Amino acid sequence: MVYVRQSTPQQVIDHGESTRLQYGLTARAVELGWAPSRVLVIDEDLGHSASGLDARPGFARLVSEVGLDHVGLVLGVEMSRLARSGREWHQLLELCALSSTLLADPHGVYDPTDHNDRLLLGLKGTISEAELWLIKQRMWSGRIAKAQRGELAVPVPVGYVRRPGGEVVLDPDEQVRAVVRLVFELFDEVDTVNGVLRYLADNGIQMGVRIRQGPERGELSWRRPSRVGLQNMLRNPAYAGVYVYGRSRLDPRRRQPGRPHTGRVRQARADWQVWIPDRLPAYVSLDRYEQNLQRMETNRARAESMGAVRDGPALLAGLIFCGRCHTRMTVRYQRGPGGRLHPIYVCSRDKTDYGGAGCQQLAGGCVDGHVRQLLLAALAPAALEVSLAAAEQITARRAEMERIWVQRLERADYTVDRARRQYQLAEPENRLVVRQLERDWEQAMAERQRLGEEHDRFLAARPRLLSDAERAQIRAVAADIPALWHADTTTDSDRKHLVRCLIERVELTVLGDSERVHARITWSGGHHSDTELIRPVARLTQLSYYPQLTDRIRELAAAGNSPARIAEQLNADGLRPPKRRDRFGAQGVRDLMHDLGVAIPGPPRPRPAIQLPPNQWWRADLARYLGMPDVTLYNWITRGWVTAHQHPDPPHRWIVHADPAEIDRLRALHHRPRRARPINQPAAQEGHDSNAQPQV
Numbered sequence: 257m258v259y260v261r262q263s264t265p266q267q268v269i270d271h272g273e274s275t276r277l278q279y280g281l282t283a284r285a286v287e288l289g290w291a292p293s294r295v296l297v298i299d300e301d302l303g304h305s306a307s308g309l310d311a312r313p314g315f316a317r318l319v320s321e322v323g324l325d326h327v328g329l330v331l332g333v334e335m336s337r338l339a340r341s342g343r344e345w346h347q348l349l350e351l352c353a354l355s356s357t358l359l360a361d362p363h364g365v366y367d368p369t370d371h372n373d374r375l376l377l378g379l380k381g382t383i384s385e386a387e388l389w390l391i392k393q394r395m396w397s398g399r400i401a402k403a404q405r406g407e408l409a410v411p412v413p414v415g416y417v418r419r420p421g422g423e424v425v426l427d428p429d430e431q432v433r434a435v436v437r438l439v440f441e442l443f444d445e446v447d448t449v450n451g452v453l454r455y456l457a458d459n460g461i462q463m464g465v466r467i468r469q470g471p472e473r474g475e476l477s478w479r480r481p482s483r484v485g486l487q488n489m490l491r492n493p494a495y496a497g498v499y500v501y502g503r504s505r506l507d508p509r510r511r512q513p514g515r516p517h518t519g520r521v522r523q524a525r526a527d528w529q530v531w532i533p534d535r536l537p538a539y540v541s542l543d544r545y546e547q548n549l550q551r552m553e554t555n556r557a558r559a560e561s562m563g564a565v566r567d568g569p570a571l572l573a574g575l576i577f578c579g580r581c582h583t584r585m586t587v588r589y590q591r592g593p594g595g596r597l598h599p600i601y602v603c604s605r606d607k608t609d610y611g612g613a614g615c616q617q618l619a620g621g622c623v624d625g626h627v628r629q630l631l632l633a634a635l636a637p638a639a640l641e642v643s644l645a646a647a648e649q650i651t652a653r654r655a656e657m658e659r660i661w662v663q664r665l666e667r668a669d670y671t672v673d674r675a676r677r678q679y680q681l682a683e684p685e686n687r688l689v690v691r692q693l694e695r696d697w698e699q700a701m702a703e704r705q706r707l708g709e710e711h712d713r714f715l716a717a718r719p720r721l722l723s724d725a726e727r728a729q730i731r732a733v734a735a736d737i738p739a740l741w742h743a744d745t746t747t748d749s750d751r752k753h754l755v756r757c758l759i760e761r762v763e764l765t766v767l768g769d770s771e772r773v774h775a776r777i778t779w780s781g782g783h784h785s786d787t788e789l790i791r792p793v794a795r796l797t798q799l800s801y802y803p804q805l806t807d808r809i810r811e812l813a814a815a816g817n818s819p820a821r822i823a824e825q826l827n828a829d830g831l832r833p834p835k836r837r838d839r840f841g842a843q844g845v846r847d848l849m850h851d852l853g854v855a856i857p858g859p860p861r862p863r864p865a866i867q868l869p870p871n872q873w874w875r876a877d878l879a880r881y882l883g884m885p886d887v888t889l890y891n892w893i894t895r896g897w898v899t900a901h902q903h904p905d906p907p908h909r910w911i912v913h914a915d916p917a918e919i920d921r922l923r924a925l926h927h928r929p930r931r932a933r934p935i936n937q938p939a940a941q942e943g944h945d946s947n948a949q950p951q952v
């Protein structure tokens with residue numbers, strides 16, 4: 257077996273003599289007595305430089321053939337170079353010894369089973385490994401020294417080209433430069449990489465990339481932008497004019513076989529080996545580069561700490577903190593009647609971390625509404641400024657887009673022109689070529705036409721200058737921020753984004769168990785607002801003014817007022833019922849007086865003279881009997897947890913069907929914690945059809 261290899265294609269060309277010498281070994285094998293038909297040349301590895309068996313199929317084949325005992329002699333130039341590492345070399349020696357295979361180079365023939373030969377071969381392997389290391393080391397320090405002078409040619413990013421002399425200059429193509437500048441400007445404006453990407457994608461803007469390899473090397477190729485690409489751009493200090501080397505390092509463990517560019521790991525900035533400012537022409541200043549890095553870092557940290565802006569309607573999800581434990585409160589959604597989602601902010605730290613009872617929870621709607629009002633009030637003074645800036649920004653952006661369009665059209669014109677000239681220069685006799693050139697010309701013209709039409713459409717949709725009507729619209733919209741906030745086109749995620757620009761956190765503390773909630777809002781920049789908001793509570797007794805309320809009712813009742821009159825007076829006093837209702841009504845006051853044991857003045861309330869059959873209850877009566885809020889029972893009826901029907905006569909009061917067993921079930925359900933209740937508990941069937949007409 258003759259093993260032939262040179263590591264790089266360049267070596268194959270430069271060291272033709274050596275290659276010839278290696279093939280010449282075939283003759284030596286014949287000289288040594290092998291029949292020419294039995295001499296096998298393995299040269300699959302010519303031009304492969306990677307170390308490791310997987311990258312060198314020829315060597316792997318050699319090893320397996322030796323292992324199968326098919327081989328009598330292995331020939332090669334500088335045998336120990338066969339293998340690129342000591343391990344491979346010794347493995348081959350071991351196998352050769354086992355199968356009594358000989359090894360030979362131009363200087364001699366060795367028998368690995370012979371102790372002296374084995375020792376010599378081992379030494380040769382060790383020496384060549386040391387040599388290899390020295391060569392690598394020399395190359396490496398040469399590279400570093402060159403890099404430290406800023407002369408090592410590293411690949412340049414989009415927007416730069418390297419002249420044949422090695423000098424790095426801005427890309428001569430105006431459009432390429434315009435797009436690079438646009439990326440940096442957009443990032444200043446929209447602040448997120450995704451925002452920049454969306455803008456570029458929406459406007460069909462592509463990045464001009466110089467092809468690095470192959471026959472088209474150095475040519476421009478237009479590619480659609482990617483998030484990773486944009487991130488790399490913003491992170492690359494080359495755009496600030498800095499020559500850097502050693503931003504990444506090769507990690508052999510991460511290499512994937514067959515993919516030569518894998519396994520690179522980004523280095524921490526402190527580990528970069530070379531940093532030479534003012535070496536390249538810059539697109540941005542060094543300060544701006546640092547700012548961009550910082551902003552990307554902030555975005556990342558914010559995304560992590562706030563939780564991403566999700567699509568649920570809870571405006572402040574992730575921003576709400578518990579004033580008692582100072583941990584973040586989570587959002588739960590409850591599906592209300594009509595399928596609407598109602599957010600609830602819950603502090604479950606005590607529960608999840610310590611298995612205790614929940615700390616505090618409150619309906620999200622009241623918090624969101626309160627914060628929204630504060631936010632809109634804070635935004636109002638900026639309205640005019642915003643409108644002016646918005647108009648200016650839109651005009652500037654459109655001018656920029658137009659410039660890029662003009663460049664695209666010019667490029668297309670040039671392509672058409674070149675195709676035409678090529679066609680005209682061709683010799684008419686050469687029909688094959690002429691036909692192809694004609695097709696190219698037609699294609700270029702069609703492309704130019706398409707681009708022109710697209711440009712017309714672009715202009716029609718977005719004229720270069722803002723019309724007066726558009727200006728007026730911007731001004732009107734910006735001046736009425738609440739309308740903008742509530743507009744149908746403003747999505748929940750837009751609103752959340754806006755909130756997150758201005759508010760860092762909201763810390764909530766429910767005062768006792770009452771309806772009063774203290775809210776401390778931390779605005780961006782660190783300023784605090786301490787405010788108070790009212791949350792809906794389930795029971796009257798939770799209200800902070802409950803004693804005041806009952807005193808007032810007793811007082812008014814003692815003065816001989818009717819329940820309706822008392823309700824009016826309570827509303828006039830500014831007292832409010834719990835839950836989401838705004839005003840007291842006569843019925844509510846009547847129930848309350850009943851609970852308080854206050855005699856209801858005036859003529860006794862006409863009781864409906866309807867006797868219900870056994871096991872049927874008026875809703876309010878059953879609720880009182882079970883000791884639960886009437887509203888909750890009503891809620892259960894709407895969810896279908898209990899069997900009930902409405903009385904056919906006005907005021908259509910609810911009649912609940914409940915035998916003693918059902919009453920026990922309902923009582924148990926009421927005492928069960930809210931979370932343990934069924935999502936949809938079917939009403940127990942009590943032997944009669946719930947659709948049957950009630951016997952009144």
Ligand SMILES: [Zn+2]
Pocket residue numbers: 578579580581582583603604605606615616
């Ligand atoms: Zn808490």
